[in-house]
Amino acid sequence: MLLYDYFRSSAAYRVRIALNLKGLAPERAFVHLRRGAQRDDAYLGVNPHGLIPALVLDDGTVLTQSMAIIEYLDETHPSPPLLPREPVARARVRALALAVVADTHPLGNLRVLQHLQGAAGFDMERRDAWYAHWIDVGLTGLEADLARDAARGRFCHGDTPTLADCCVVPQLANARRAKLDVARWPVLAAIDAACNELPAFAAAAPARQPDAE
Amino acid sequence: MLLYDYFRSSAAYRVRIALNLKGLAPERAFVHLRRGAQRDDAYLGVNPHGLIPALVLDDGTVLTQSMAIIEYLDETHPSPPLLPREPVARARVRALALAVVADTHPLGNLRVLQHLQGAAGFDMERRDAWYAHWIDVGLTGLEADLARDAARGRFCHGDTPTLADCCVVPQLANARRAKLDVARWPVLAAIDAACNELPAFAAAAPARQPDAE
Numbered sequence: 001m002l003l004y005d006y007f008r009s010s011a012a013y014r015v016r017i018a019l020n021l022k023g024l025a026p027e028r029a030f031v032h033l034r035r036g037a038q039r040d041d042a043y044l045g046v047n048p049h050g051l052i053p054a055l056v057l058d059d060g061t062v063l064t065q066s067m068a069i070i071e072y073l074d075e076t077h078p079s080p081p082l083l084p085r086e087p088v089a090r091a092r093v094r095a096l097a098l099a100v101v102a103d104t105h106p107l108g109n110l111r112v113l114q115h116l117q118g119a120a121g122f123d124m125e126r127r128d129a130w131y132a133h134w135i136d137v138g139l140t141g142l143e144a145d146l147a148r149d150a151a152r153g154r155f156c157h158g159d160t161p162t163l164a165d166c167c168v169v170p171q172l173a174n175a176r177r178a179k180l181d182v183a184r185w186p187v188l189a190a191i192d193a194a195c196n197e198l199p200a201f202a203a204a205a206p207a208r209q210p211d212a213e
Numbered sequence: 214m215l216l217y218d219y220f221r222s223s224a225a226y227r228v229r230i231a232l233n234l235k236g237l238a239p240e241r242a243f244v245h246l247r248r249g250a251q252r253d254d255a256y257l258g259v260n261p262h263g264l265i266p267a268l269v270l271d272d273g274t275v276l277t278q279s280m281a282i283i284e285y286l287d288e289t290h291p292s293p294p295l296l297p298r299e300p301v302a303r304a305r306v307r308a309l310a311l312a313v314v315a316d317t318h319p320l321g322n323l324r325v326l327q328h329l330q331g332a333a334g335f336d337m338e339r340r341d342a343w344y345a346h347w348i349d350v351g352l353t354g355l356e357a358d359l360a361r362d363a364a365r366g367r368f369c370h371g372d373t374p375t376l377a378d379c380c381v382v383p384q385l386a387n388a389r390r391a392k393l394d395v396a397r398w399p400v401l402a403a404i405d406a407a408c409n410e411l412p413a414f415a416a417a418a419p420a421r422q423p424d425a426e
Contacts, residue, residue, distance in 0.1 A: 019245070048354055064358075087288040094281035106315055111350075119342075120333070145398065
């Protein structure tokens with residue numbers, strides 16, 4: 001397998017965590033997002049959406065979208081499981097993941113920030129306020145959701161990490177980069193701390209990647 | 214079951230299609246998004262994220278996030294299947310769905326448009342340009358993705374509708390509302406036409422809902 005990766009991509013970070021939890025170590029190719037390498041023809045041939053990550057299987061099949069890749073890894077390498085077995089519990093874990101993947105992260109994606117600064121004429125201050133606003137909205141909703149739910153344990157769902165934790169930890173890293181105080185979300189901060197005690201999470205962090213700057 | 218719904222919510226529209234394909238007809242409660250009913254305490258008690266849809270099961274369990282709900286429906290009511298059985302094919306369908314759910318739709322969500330007009334000071338023209346831009350980016354990527362893929366058939370994946378079609382059709386409806394010419398994406402337009410020939414899709418359209426205005 002070959003993972004198209006970028007150290008600071010929050011979506012790639014999710015997949016790195018899942019790969020580590022599964023004990024898988026694919027080869028890696030680094031696509032420099034800030035230099036626009038995701039829009040080069042070479043990469044668009046891999047993923048026409050021009051987004052990271054992509055996972056190329058040994059037969060050449062290209063998988064895209066972090067959450068679809070993690071579900072694939074879980075179906076083909078079932079141990080340890082990243083989703084519970086019971087349908088309501090699976091829906092819960094997927095909904096927590098999607099609160100990051102669909103409702104929070106897309107609004108702060110690099111191409112969105114670049115568009116705000118370009119076509120929309122935002123200065124850095126307004127750009128940063130936008131970025132912080134949507135992280136705040138997303139994480140505040142997620143905190144309320146988790147705080148009231150007895151299915152939460154040491155991790156988002158019970159006492160082993162799941163797909164939801166693979167998505168929450170990179171989003172909290174983004175919040176910290178935006179200088180938001182994660183102590184505002186104590187439930188999420190505790191889950192994040194529990195995750196980062198595990199080598200699979202720690203080794204996936206942006207600063208620990210070969211392409212980190 | 215009880216579905217919290219709103220006729221114009223693209224995420225709720227996805228779930229309505231899936232319910233119809235499964236032959237399920239839950240009770241419905243309508244949450245008027247334009248009047249802000251999703252931010253009332255009554256609804257935040259159901260879904261602390263303040264987003265539509267939510268599906269309440271007969272035991273009171275609340276499921277949120279359209280894609281998590283559709284996966285739940287597929288796991289608990291397997292016929293007709295909305296995901297293929299083979300892991301690579303499942304990843305493909307989920308990635309197509311996520312290209313809408315995570316990369317396209319969130320940028321044109323009502324709360325984002327309201328924020329652009331409020332805090333960011335966009336006038337209607339700039340707001341509409343933003344909305345059209347991200348639909349264009351998302352659908353152009355999806356078109357390129359589908360156009361090159363032999364797994365495509367009459368629908369996004371083969372000749373029966375899947376989760377991906379449940380997501381694509383509402384996004385094309387949004388494109389039309391934004392006065393974009395969907396003929397620019399001929400593969401998507403053909404899939405959309407095939408879907409809308411099916412009663413399950415046609416009956417889920419916004420204009421056919423009891424709360425339509």
